[in-house]
Each structure stands twice: as C-alpha cells, then as structure tokens.
Amino acid sequence: IAEQLAQQLVLDFKKSCILCSSCSYQLPGTENVAVSSGSLTEEIRQRTRMRGTLSWAPPRFQIIFTVQPTHRRSEVVASQHFLCAGCGTEVEPRYIKKLRYCEYLGRYFCDCCHSGSEAVIPGRVLSCWDFGRYPVSDFSKQLLDSVWHQPLFDLTCVGKNLYSKVKELDRFREVQDQLLGIKKLLKACRLSESVLAELEHLPAHLKEQPNLFSMDDLQKVKKGQLLPQAKAVLQSAITHVENCELCLARGFICEFCREKDIIFPFQTDICKRCPECKACFHKKCFVVKKCPKCARIQSRKDPSTASR
Numbered sequence: 001i002a003e004q005l006a007q008q009l010v011l012d013f014k015k016s017c018i019l020c021s022s023c024s025y026q027l028p029g030t031e032n033v034a035v036s037s038g039s040l041t042e043e044i045r046q047r048t049r050m051r052g053t054l055s056w057a058p059p060r061f062q063i064i065f066t067v068q069p070t071h072r073r074s075e076v077v078a079s080q081h082f083l084c085a086g087c088g089t090e091v092e093p094r095y096i097k098k099l100r101y102c103e104y105l106g107r108y109f110c111d112c113c114h115s116g117s118e119a120v121i122p123g124r125v126l127s128c129w130d131f132g133r134y135p136v137s138d139f140s141k142q143l144l145d146s147v148w149h150q151p152l153f154d155l156t157c158v159g160k161n162l163y164s165k166v167k168e169l170d171r172f173r174e175v176q177d178q179l180l181g182i183k184k185l186l187k188a189c190r191l192s193e194s195v196l197a198e199l200e201h202l203p204a205h206l207k208e209q210p211n212l213f214s215m216d217d218l219q220k221v222k223k224g225q226l227l228p229q230a231k232a233v234l235q236s237a238i239t240h241v242e243n244c245e246l247c248l249a250r251g252f253i254c255e256f257c258r259e260k261d262i263i264f265p266f267q268t269d270i271c272k273r274c275p276e277c278k279a280c281f282h283k284k285c286f287v288v289k290k291c292p293k294c295a296r297i298q299s300r301k302d303p304s305t306a307s308r
Contacts, residue, residue, distance in 0.1 A: 055081040056088040059105060059139050063147065065158040067123040068106030073097070077108050086113025086137055103134035104144065117141040122215060126159035129166055131222055144215075151205035151212045169221050174268070175230045176210055181266030182237045183207060189247050195240045198233050206230075255292040256285035 077096045084091060084099070085107035091099060100114035101107075103121055118133035119141050125131060136144065155162055163170045183199065186192040205212050220226040241247040241264065251262035252271075263271045263280050272286040273279070279293040 056083045056085075058088070059085060059107070059137070061143060063122070063152055064104060065123055065126055065153075067121070067127055068103065073099075073101075073108070076101075076106070080107060084108070084110040084113055086110065086139055100137070101135060102137040102140050104136045104140040107137075109137045113137055113139065119144045120215060120219070122153065125215065125218055126153065126162065129162065129222070131219055147215070149214050149216045151203070151209075151214045151217070153213050153215070153218070155211045155213065166221070168224065168227055169218075172221055172227045172230060173210065175227065175234055176206060177268055178266045179207065179230060179234055179237070180210060181268070182234070182241065182264070185241060185247055185250060185264065185266070186237060188250065189240075189244060191244055191246060192240055195237050198236050202230065202233060252280035254282045254285050255279070256281055256287070 073096060077091070077093075077099065082091050082093060082096070083089065085102070085105065086109045089110055089112075091110070096108070099108035099110060100116070102109055102114060104119065104123075114135070114137045117136055117138060119136045120131050121134050121136075122144075124134070153159065163173060179199070179202075186196055186199070199207060203214070203217060205214075206217065217226060248262055251264050253260070254263060259282075263282065265271060265273055265278075265280055270283055271280050272283040274281070274286075274291040274294060277291060277293045277297060279291065281291075
C-alpha cells in the first residue's frame with residue numbers, strides 16, 4: 001500500500017510538471033540520481049534508499065549505556081530483514097554467517113561496513129567495569145572514538161553501582177569532593193595562582209561537577225593514573241591553605257569544643273557543616289538542632305527566645 005501511494009504521488013508530481021513546460025522541479029536530494037523513465041518502482045527505491053526505507057534505516061548517532069542482549073545470529077539478521085545494518089544491502093539467508101556483529105549496536109554488518117575494528121564498549125564499562133576491546137562496525141568505531149574524551153556519563157544516573165564495586169573510583173570521588181570544596185577557597189585567595197595552575201592539569205569537568213566522567217577518565221581510574229594525580233593536586237592545595245594567612249582567615253573554629261585548630265568545609269573526614277547556616281564543626285562535636293550559630297541567628301530574629 002505504501003509503495004502504491006508513493007507511485008501515485010510521483011505520477012501526480014510528474015503530471016503537474018508536464019503541464020508546465022518551464023517546470024524544472026526535482027524531488028529533494030535526487031539531483032544526481034539517473035533513472036530510467038520506464039521503471040517508476042526502481043526510481044522510488046533508489047530515491048528512498050538515500051534516507052532509508054520502511055525495512056531499513058542507516059544507524060544514527062546515539063550513546064548506548066547498556067550491554068546488548070545475546071540473541072541467535074539468525075534471529076537478529078531476520079529482525080534486520082536480511083539487510084546490512086550499515087548500508088541496507090540485501091543478504092541471502094545462506095550467506096548470513098559472513099556478516100560481522102557490532103557489539104555496540106547489537107546488529108550485523110557486511111564487511112564493507114565492518115572492517116573488524118575494535119573498541120571499548122561503554123555499557124560493559126558501566127555495568128561490569130570491563131575495558132576489553134570488542135568488535136564494532138566502522139560507524140560505531142567512529143562514534144565511540146569521537147566521544148571518548150566527552151564527559152557524557154553521570155554515575156548518579158548510569159552505572160550507579162560502580163562506586164560500590166570499584167574502590168579506586170570511590171576513593172577518587174572522595175578526593176574530588178575535597179577538591180571541589182578547596183577550589184572555592186583558592187579562587188578567593190590572591191596568593192594561590194601556582195596551586196590553581198596545578199589544578200588546571202585535571203580535566204575541566206572533573207573540577208566543576210561531581211560524578212560526571214568521560215570514558216577516558218574511567219580508563220585512567222582503571223589504570224591507576226587519575227587518583228594519584230588528583231591526590232597530588234589536593235595535597236598541594238592543602239599545604240597552601242595551611243600556610244596562607246588569607247586562607248586561614250576564612251576557616252572556622254568549632255563552637256562546640258572551642259579548640260584552636262582551624263577547620264574547613266573541604267575537610268570532609270573531620271568536618272561537619274550545619275545544613276541550615278553552613279557553619280563548620282568537628283564531626284565528633286556536632287549535635288543536630290543545637291547549632292550555636294543558628295541559635296544566635298534565631299535570637300536576633302526573636303529576642304524572646306534568647307532567654308530560653
């Protein structure tokens with residue numbers, strides 16, 4: 001029915017062109033297609049092939065976060081209507097064993113569209129921390145290479161279990177949280193230029209947003225490269241803060257114990273911030289709903305509460 005409708009539309013279009021001797025219209029995108037006027041069906045097939053057909057469409061750019069399920073070759077090729085997933089070339093059932101499987105798209109390709117390239121599959125990294133290289137089509141290879149350094153993977157949305165599975169990644173998260181906190185302090189200090197320069201060696205997205213990684217970042221964690229680099233930068237920053245009067249002036253004194261040591265929000269291992277006023281206290285000292293600063297703020301708003 002669809003082909004008959006297409007034929008009728010083309011016939012109507014041609015008739016309208018014949019009525020106008022000066023008509024020079026062409027179907028969009030078909031300027032270079034040479035077809036015989038006696039084969040309307042073949043003309044339609046050649047033109048629709050440029051954009052795909054009802055049974056085939058070229059692969060599109062997409063980021064797949066999961067591992068492709070395992071199915072029998074015959075079932076997958078049949079679902080492809082015995083067409084190459086890359087170019088739409090028809091394949092006889094007896095030749096389907098010659099098709100090559102793409103681990104990224106979960107489809108079969110002819111050898112013109114699948115030259116045997118291999119790549120790391122994001123879904124395997126996110127699900128089981130597997131950085132093995134698997135066969136992919138030429139289209140998938142180009143796609144995966146182009147996004148290798150792009151921060152596309154938010155581990156709060158995809159790969160949610162990775163932090164619990166991969167200790168190295170969880171340790172990096174802790175260091176990153178401290179870096180994000182100390183960065184704000186360093187930016188307010190006019191003497192921290194050298195430390196900020198060291199911070200620039202880390203990828204920009206790792207200094208701006210937690211839990212957001214590229215495949216390159218995750219592989220560096222796997223190889224043990226990213227965590228030592230982040231730790232070194234953090235140690236330089238801490239050393240600066242501990243010896244800088246301007247930074248120390250922005251620290252906090254715990255109002256519970258009144259000890260003289262200065263604490264900072266980025267010291268997440270010993271410091272606890274009040275969720276209301278954001279003041280910092282020792283974790284061991286902090287008592288929920290008994291924050292001294294919150295009490296002062298409340299007393300200013302309502303003097304009658306000061307004596308309670």
